[in-house]
Amino acid sequence: MEFKVPTMADMMAAGEEPEILFWVGCAGSYDERAQKITRDICKILHHVGLKYAVLGTEESCTGDPAKRAGNEFLFQMQAMANIEVLNAYNIKKIVTGCPHCFNTIKNEYPGLGGNYEVIHHTQLIQDLINQGKLKAEGGESFKGKKITYHDPCYLGRANGVYEAPRKALEVLDAQLVEMKRCKANGLCCGAGGAQMFKEPEKGNKDINIERIEEALSTEPQFIAAGCPFCMTMLNDGVKLKDKEQEVKVLDIAEITARANGL
Amino acid sequence: MVSQIIFVILTIVGVGLFAFNAQKVIRNIKLGKSANRSDKPQERWMVMLKVAFGQTKMAVRPVPFLLHLVVYLGFVIINIEVLEIVIDGIFGTHRVFSGLGGLYNFLIGSFELLAAGVWLACVVFLIRRNVLKLKRFSGVEMKTWPKSDANYILITEILLMSAFLLMNAADAKLQSLGASHYTAAGAFPVSAWLQNLLPNQIDTLIFIERFCWWFHIAGIFAFLNYLPYSKHFHIILAFPNTYFSNLKPKGQFSNMDSVTNEVKAMLDPSFVPADAAPGRFGAKDIQDLSWVNLLNAYTCTECGRCTSVCPANITGKLLSPRKIMMDTRDRMEEVGKNIDKHGAEHQDGKALLDDYITREEIWACTSCNACVEACPVNIDPLSIITELRRYAVMEESVAPASINAMLGNVENNGAPWKYSPSDRFNWSEGN
Secondary structure: OOOOOOEHHHHHHOOOOOOEEEEOOHHHHHOHHHHHHHHHHHHHHHHHOOOEEEOHHHOOOOOHHHHHOOOHHHHHHHHHHHHHHHHHOOOOEEEEOOHHHHHHHHHHOHHHOOOOEEEEHHHHHHHHHHOOOOOOOOOOOOOOOEEEEOOOOOOOOOOOOOHHHHHHHHOOOOEEOOOOOOHHHOOOOOOOOOHHHOOOOOOOOOHHHHHHHHHHOOOOOEEEEOOHHHHHHHHHHHHHOOOOOOOEEEEHHHHHHHHOOO | OHHHHHHHHHHHHHHHHHHHHHHHHHHHHOOOEOOOOOOOHHHHHHHHHHHHHOOHHHHHOHHHHHHHHHHHHHHHHHHHHHHHHHHHHHHOOOOHHHHHOHHHHHHHHHHHHHHHHHHHHHHHHHHHHHOOOOHHHOOHHHOHHHHHHHHHHHHHHHHHHHHHHHHHHHHHHHHHHOOOOOOOOOOOOOHHHHHHHOOOOHHHHHHHHHHHHHHHHHHHHHHHHHHHHOHHHHHHHHHHHHHOOOOOOOOOOOOOHHHHHHHHHHHOOOOOOOOOOOOOOOOOOHHHOEHHHHHHHHHOOOOOHHHHHOHHHHOOOOOOHHHHHHHHHHHHHHHHHHHHHHOOOOOOOOOHHHHOEOHHHHHOOOOOOHHHHHOOOOOOHHHHHHHHHHHHHHHOOOOOHHHHHHHHHHHHHOOOOOOOHHHOOHHHHOO
16 A cells, blocks of 8 residues: 555554544455455545544454354453453544444444444545545546445444445446335345355355345446445355456445545 | 123123233233333334334335225224214113214214225235235245134124124114114215115114124124234234334344353453343243343234345245244243143243244344334344344354354454454555
8 A cells, every 4th residue: 555554553652643443344354355445445534634543453353243143252252352442542433344343333332331433434435525525536437337336234224324325426426226125125135144154044045146136137337335245245146147347346435435546 | 771781791701801811911921031111201102103103114015005004094993983882882872972963974974984995905905815825925934823813804804894884874774764763873975885785674674783783893892802812913012012112223232231241250350240140141932032022922913024025035045034923922822821721830841942943044144134124013023033043152052163163263363254363454565
């Protein structure tokens, strides 16, 4: 990357405090495809000049997959350890790159002593657009391109965030097409509830295939996502349908970064 | 006089029997663990008014919404007429409210139109279930009793409405023939069309009018007592169920206090938990669920909206959120019967998990909340699935191998995959 991503440890050593902590998440840290999204979020933060930092190696799993799988012990162990780190750094505001981290830190950490203002990166992008700090210029033009947005369950239904990601797409002057099952009625990509880490149960179809068929039926050039797990599932679906050339699955952050030439 | 006495006895038996059975239902619901749902009363009233009274979540599907609205309004409004029937029955009067004059005619006229609407809607509902065979009404859990239950309800409502209209037709004809006791009152926009089908003899007409009157009111009492055995219980329980809805974001799973105590004690040996250790982590049987889960189960009317939007079910997996609710109710009623027969301490060696709900079902859930969103009365099948998973994982350590591997990775590496924590920041070196 062209700039150094600041860590909390660096900030602390320099006697500084960031405006916002970027919580990267496990997928964003380790998954190659999701790493690109992570870097694009950093590029956006850097571009608008927001004072941010990441935890780097001090970050650990929020405990979300453990909790959804039923292991409350492991979840709370993870949560309490993370809260200790976050509170030690006096963190007030967090932006996450993953709806699962977003949901867990926002809703489930307060009961365990972790109280922060938590937003998802699509909400940050929406805020920056509303404040006029972020536009869609200087980069790739999405004008007139057909984009369909897949609502991640833990952003949409779980927390009622439907408009922020759409707002980020609206500024592109693209042609936004909704799938029949969208917003509150959105269909899961199949990865939630710890399904990401196991083989599906016996059935007649994989959930991501059901979803990708619906997405492809809108004949999009881009499928927009807001979650690294959805990204994996949708990408796998597009590959399986042999549509990699015609259709690209991109995160809202990637689209925003591209549109701004970052 | 004799008929008045019979009527009073019928009313007492009808209402008394219902109260007796309702008490058992309340006892069964109380088998569940405590849960606090008495906060924010104002917001709770609003949710109930909107979702139960206003039926806002039904509107997603316009056709059943309209049909259901007619039946619902019919049920609520025609019950005003039942009040008159009860007073007439006790005092031997004829249309005691007829003193209201024009307003009375308007009311009776509206009841008739509604009754005809209910009749028609129920016929359409029967056709949807039995002729068009809508997919939503099928499924492994919709065989035998649940299937008949739905048809019984619809047929009963058709019969009740038929009796109501026929009673009015006979009454109106008696009024026009000047029969004594049948003072002219009411307007009959629908049953007027039935009058020609009726005979002209006053005796026969009185017999028909009385028969329908008794059939209608006895039918209502019978129906009332059918509710605790039927999915139709939702007509009452939808109201408390929505009042006690989850008001938090759907994605927020409860933090288990019992676990918090143990984790704190583990991290800090000097920590002394405030209350004693619980019996069990998660749920194996209905007593381990909360009373809200159990109220949910009694409220479920098996409409199948949850199952029709469940990604697992859509793609052919065994999981059906509707079945989760039906199984919970069936098991709860079984436990209740055991208590009646053998006392509260009786163990029958069965449990909700494995005897009713299989592991394959609970592990197929993506926790996407589509079922919770779809339920017109705010039932939450996901929280039952989560409790069953908690039991399997924390009490038994039994989970699919890949889930165990993921849990091991989170525990050892701080990530669900087998990567080193020291590599966590490597992404910043890429482009």
